[in-house]
Amino acid sequence: MEKIRAFMVDQTEDGFQAEMKHIRLEDLPEGDVTISVQYSSVNYKDGLASIPKGGIVRNYPFIPGIDLAGTVMESKDARYKKGDEVLVTGYDLGVSHFGGYCEVARVPADWIVPLPDGLSLKEAMAFGTAGFTAALSIQRLEDNGMSPEKGPVLVTGATGGVGSMAIAMLNKLGYEVHASTRSESNREFLQKLGAKEVILTSELSNPKQKALLKQRWQAAVDPVAGDFLPTILASIQYGGSVAVSGLTGGNRFQATVFPFILRGVNLLGIDSVYCPVEKRLKLWDRMAKEMKPKELTRIMNEIPFSELPEVLSKILKGETNGRIVVSVAK
16 A cells, blocks of 8 residues: 555644545554554544644644554554554554554554444444543543433533433433533434433523522533533532533533532543543443444544545534544545
8 A cells, every 4th residue: 555545633833734645555554453444533622733823733734533443453562463453543643653544554552442242443433532522421420420320411511422422322321311502403413312201401591690409410421511510510410520621612611519518519621532441441442332322323524535524513613413424444
């Protein structure tokens, strides 16, 4: 394979470029394992990596893509051999190390997760970082007492990658899910994912800034944060928890300590990037089995590699629903 296709971003004196290019294998960074990439996915972070001053890419030229799934071509590590099906999410992939938007990737062996039984490569990317983040949020909430019989669970940013995956997985696990969205037009999509109740984000406003509100949810999966987080905290049942994994609503919030000291509410931080490998392997196995939505494909839209630039622009504008899987090999 002399030339391989890649989506590359570059910042030069002539300006910023983001386009499909052909590179050589020797242009790839060092790594223990070389992978023939079959699929990747589109995340909000990838969208930021595709624009100037997105705050993601550290050095140019660069290949984004924080997720990949494929087969091993060559390995210097005894844990992997040619033909093994594997996936990679997190760590520095697509941030400081060339990512999944390339027909071939070379990565450290410690970043790799063997494809779990029960998942195809395409399904692994239907989950991707977003699905793993949602699963990690659910696991942390359950570790802190969340269970189906204790009441409804709120999911914010419900049409996004983390939100849509969280709804589907919570529904599979038997939870009553309430989904928050900006637009009434998303109601049918969210109900099909498993949301019993759909609320508009306007319901999460608290104009009088009350420190405590009616206890509506036992827990919340929140990849949005920002101005609505104080309302969510004030609306969680006694002893409940909120798992925060994103900041699409802003990186700051202003709240009181009353939900914490009067209702024993927990605010849980979720980091899927450097999640320890032992926990990562166990969680991917759970995602392939009891957490796997019955109709995972309902959440997924597959696009050819050639359509990637257009879709990266759409995800930054909030014009996508669910998960977008990129067929890199086609």
